[in-house]
Amino acid sequence: MSVTPIIDCDIHQRLKSPSDLFPYLPRHYVEDIKSFGLRMPGGGYLNGGDRGYRSDAWPTEGRMVGSDLDLLRQQLLDVYPIEYGILLGQELRPTSSLPDADYAGALATAYNDWMRDHWLDQDERLRGAIMVAHQDPIKAAAEVRRAAKHPSMVGVLFPNGARMPYGQRYYDPIYQACEDLGLPLVLHTGSEGVGINPAPSPVGYPAHYVELRQGRAMGYQTHLASMIFEGLFERYPSLKVVFVEGGYIWLPTYLWRLDSDWRALRSQTPWVKKAPSEYVFERCLFASQPMETSEGAKRLLQIFEWAQAERTLVFASDYPHWDFDSPELALPPLPEPMKSRVFSENAREVFRLERREVRAPAAAGPA
Amino acid sequence: MSVTPIIDCDIHQRLKSPSDLFPYLPRHYVEDIKSFGLRMPGGGYLNGGDRGYRSDAWPTEGRMVGSDLDLLRQQLLDVYPIEYGILLGQELRPTSSLPDADYAGALATAYNDWMRDHWLDQDERLRGAIMVAHQDPIKAAAEVRRAAKHPSMVGVLFPNGARMPYGQRYYDPIYQACEDLGLPLVLHTGSEGVGINPAPSPVGYPAHYVELRQGRAMGYQTHLASMIFEGLFERYPSLKVVFVEGGYIWLPTYLWRLDSDWRALRSQTPWVKKAPSEYVFERCLFASQPMETSEGAKRLLQIFEWAQAERTLVFASDYPHWDFDSPELALPPLPEPMKSRVFSENAREVFRLERREVRAPAAAGPA
Numbered sequence: 001m002s003v004t005p006i007i008d009c010d011i012h013q014r015l016k017s018p019s020d021l022f023p024y025l026p027r028h029y030v031e032d033i034k035s036f037g038l039r040m041p042g043g044g045y046l047n048g049g050d051r052g053y054r055s056d057a058w059p060t061e062g063r064m065v066g067s068d069l070d071l072l073r074q075q076l077l078d079v080y081p082i083e084y085g086i087l088l089g090q091e092l093r094p095t096s097s098l099p100d101a102d103y104a105g106a107l108a109t110a111y112n113d114w115m116r117d118h119w120l121d122q123d124e125r126l127r128g129a130i131m132v133a134h135q136d137p138i139k140a141a142a143e144v145r146r147a148a149k150h151p152s153m154v155g156v157l158f159p160n161g162a163r164m165p166y167g168q169r170y171y172d173p174i175y176q177a178c179e180d181l182g183l184p185l186v187l188h189t190g191s192e193g194v195g196i197n198p199a200p201s202p203v204g205y206p207a208h209y210v211e212l213r214q215g216r217a218m219g220y221q222t223h224l225a226s227m228i229f230e231g232l233f234e235r236y237p238s239l240k241v242v243f244v245e246g247g248y249i250w251l252p253t254y255l256w257r258l259d260s261d262w263r264a265l266r267s268q269t270p271w272v273k274k275a276p277s278e279y280v281f282e283r284c285l286f287a288s289q290p291m292e293t294s295e296g297a298k299r300l301l302q303i304f305e306w307a308q309a310e311r312t313l314v315f316a317s318d319y320p321h322w323d324f325d326s327p328e329l330a331l332p333p334l335p336e337p338m339k340s341r342v343f344s345e346n347a348r349e350v351f352r353l354e355r356r357e358v359r360a361p362a363a364a365g366p367a
Numbered sequence: 368m369s370v371t372p373i374i375d376c377d378i379h380q381r382l383k384s385p386s387d388l389f390p391y392l393p394r395h396y397v398e399d400i401k402s403f404g405l406r407m408p409g410g411g412y413l414n415g416g417d418r419g420y421r422s423d424a425w426p427t428e429g430r431m432v433g434s435d436l437d438l439l440r441q442q443l444l445d446v447y448p449i450e451y452g453i454l455l456g457q458e459l460r461p462t463s464s465l466p467d468a469d470y471a472g473a474l475a476t477a478y479n480d481w482m483r484d485h486w487l488d489q490d491e492r493l494r495g496a497i498m499v500a501h502q503d504p505i506k507a508a509a510e511v512r513r514a515a516k517h518p519s520m521v522g523v524l525f526p527n528g529a530r531m532p533y534g535q536r537y538y539d540p541i542y543q544a545c546e547d548l549g550l551p552l553v554l555h556t557g558s559e560g561v562g563i564n565p566a567p568s569p570v571g572y573p574a575h576y577v578e579l580r581q582g583r584a585m586g587y588q589t590h591l592a593s594m595i596f597e598g599l600f601e602r603y604p605s606l607k608v609v610f611v612e613g614g615y616i617w618l619p620t621y622l623w624r625l626d627s628d629w630r631a632l633r634s635q636t637p638w639v640k641k642a643p644s645e646y647v648f649e650r651c652l653f654a655s656q657p658m659e660t661s662e663g664a665k666r667l668l669q670i671f672e673w674a675q676a677e678r679t680l681v682f683a684s685d686y687p688h689w690d691f692d693s694p695e696l697a698l699p700p701l702p703e704p705m706k707s708r709v710f711s712e713n714a715r716e717v718f719r720l721e722r723r724e725v726r727a728p729a730a731a732g733p734a
Contacts, residue, residue, distance in 0.1 A: 046635055048631060048632050048635075160569075160570070161569070161570065162570045162571065163570070163571050164570065164571045164572070165568065165570050165571060165572075165573050165574075165578070166570075167574075168574065192569050192570075193569065197569075197570070198565055198566040198568075198569065198570070198571055199565040199566065199569070200569050201532065201565075201569055201585065201586070201589040202527075202528070202559050202560065202564075202565065202566070202567050202568055202569070202582050202585050202586045202589065203527070203528065203529045203530070203531065203532050203533075203559075203564070203565070203586050203589050203590060204529065204530050204531045204532060204564075204565055205531070205532075206532050206589060206592065206593050206596075207532075207534075207535065207593070207596070207597060208596050208597075208635060208636055209632065209635060210592070210596055210628050210629060210632045210635060210636060211532070211589070211592045211593060211596050213628055214588055214589065214592050214621075214624065214625070214628075215569050215589070217624075218568065218569050218585040218588065218589070219568070219569045219570050221581055221585065222568040222569065222570050222573060222578070222581065222582070222585070223570060225573065225577070225578045225581050226573050226574070226578060229573075229574070229575050229577055229578050230574060230575075247624060249620040249623060249624070250617065250620050250621065250624075253616040253617050253620065253659075253670065254581075254617065256616060256659040256661075256662045256666075257581065257584075257614060257616070257617075257659055258581070259659075259661065259662075260657070260659045260660075260661050260662075261577050261580055261581075262577060263661065264415060264690060265415050265576065265577045268413055268415075268575060268576060268577060269575055269577060290627070292620075292623040292624055292626075292627045293627075294623075294626065294627050294630065295623045295626075295627075299623075299673070302669065303620065306666070323631060
């Protein structure tokens with residue numbers, strides 16, 4: 001039986017405890033954490049599911065969800081034909097919204113080394129994205145160059161939440177490192193409206209988690225327009241960007257809007273050499289989860305065609321979160337070559353992964 | 368020849384000078400304006416076209432664009448088969464982002480009376496939306512009840528930019544007045560990120576006007592989700608909302624996302640009785656301009672079908688702005704009954720307008 005290999009672009013691994021980081025942190029931060037905890041900024045919103053996760057992903061014996069590599073193997077890596085899984089962290093992702101850039105930078109470094117020792121070096125299927133504290137772009141770029149020496153580091157991780165849109169030159173030292181090392185920028189939702197970031201919407205703070213979730217796409221849309229109209233893709237001609245967990249089906253109509261506005265206003269940004277959609281189709285990828293599967297295959301496939309999914313869509317499960325998308329059910333049946341592009345080829349290209357042999361597991365692959 | 372009448376839901380009229388307001392303002396504000404101007408908050412961004420307008424809409428003799436009723440007749444009201452045109456103001460629209468609620472309230476009242484005397488009472492085709500200063504919702508509600516005594520006032524005008532999303536109960540006194548008087552809430556883009564409002568995106572201030580424009584839809588999407596998930600449409604069972612100049616083609620995929628998230632998370636907002644899209648199709652309308660006509664008819668018509676345009680879309684020209692949409696060219700040829708619903712029937716219903724006889728003008732109507 002032919003198996004479609006899967007590269008899962010969004011897996012979340014957690015610390016068993018903040019003390020997991022202590023071997024990698026300067027002593028004074030260890031003492032601070034013992035006294036005050038990690039102090040990750042939060043917004044006070046609910047999440048979904050069982051405390052944010054799949055109920056069955058909580059290990060027995062009171063351990064922290066997402067902290068058990070064996071369970072990740074049993075529930076994801078060994079169940080589906082996973083060629084690679086990209087680890088995008090969890091509780092430290094608001095690091096770039098901390099007020100203290102030095103502490104944030106130390107946390108990012110500790111996280112990268114902890115992920116290397118406890119995850120990347122423990123399973124040949126796992127890859128990771130380098131966390132940085134972009135409060136200090138020069139130090140963050142140095143951390144990218146340091147951490148990227150490990151061959152399993154395949155991207156640089158930014159949260160969606162930020163003080164400034166990601167096309168602005170403030171971030172250029174980090175992008176120069178990405179360009180030099182061939183690492184894509186990987187955006188993951190989160191940190192909108194927390195810590196030193198502005199409100200999570202242009203009109204303040206919505207009240208409920210279901211509303212807050214809608215700000216994910218808004219952050220991504222702002223970053224995307226900023227990258228295009230600040231000329232980021234002209235400044236860094238090989239840089240690619242992967243947008244994770246901020247939606248996909250908004251993409252076509254957003255590009256029609258950007259293209260229309262660019263045509264009407266392009267004298268104001270003459271360094272933008274071509275239509276916004278062209279940059280996006282060449283340089284940007286979007287992870288599938290959470291997909292709006294309740295809308296039915298016909299509508300989704302029309303959107304996929306408009307969005308050029310065979311170039312722009314990568315699969316993500318979001319394991320072990322409550323809104324996990326199973327490889328079998330996440331997407332409507334896709335025609336080839338779209339299917340293999342979406343489930344593995346697009347991700348293999350952007351993350352520069354060597355092809356691995358994948359054996360057929362017990363569970364089926366994509367429909 | 369049969370003529371499709373047009374109700375144009377977005378026309379901008381300007382003051383000839385701030386002194387036009389002086390007869391309607393308390394003396395001390397007159398003196399303040401003489402010394403310091405109107406002090407409307409602004410963001411420092413460019414606009415498009417000829418200083419923001421159609422070149423040919425600037426009157427000769429150095430007069431202010433948009434301030435000449437004769438020119439409005441010559442360029443819009445008498446050229447197309449305009450049954451009604453809804454005036455949505457211009458330079459005072461950031462009033463709700465002023466720091467001083469008392470001054471803002473006085474400006475709103477003066478604007479409403481100036482519009483009544485200088486526009487609404489001068490042409491039987493003109494209707495207006497009542498400006499309020501929503502920094503003080505109780506006073507704003509009183510202003511709605513006062514100004515609504517004039518029969519040509521057909522809605523209540525809010526800017527997109529705000530400190531809080533528009534579903535929140537802070538605004539309820541105003542909504543109660545709308546409900547009592549049968550007036551729809553009319554949102555018009557603008558004021559995002561200025562004055563007392565938060566940043567115009569969840570990730571700070573973009574650099575260019577073309578980027579800022581993308582925040583319009585984000586504000587509207589946040590307000591829309593807030594209205595649904597705060598139960599606004601349950602609290603006010605006849606309230607309708609018209610979203611002007613913030614885009615339309617994003618609507619279907621946004622509703623698919625809202626519906627998906629509501630299904631997954633509806634235990635957190637049990638007062639929301641049905642799928643978000645159902646509230647929107649029953650209570651919300653969206654103005655057409657600026658339409659992404661460069662994408663071609665087939666794609667737009669697919670979007671219109673998904674968005675139930677025959678219930679949710681109203682025509683707007685945005686005269687005299689630079690990105691004016693002509694009734695002949697703004698939309699692809701629409702099948703009946705969608706065409707008459709979009710060009711007049713939907714607007715006639717939501718604004719409760721009596722049918723007027725429209726004679727065929729020189730220029731053609733909608734394609």
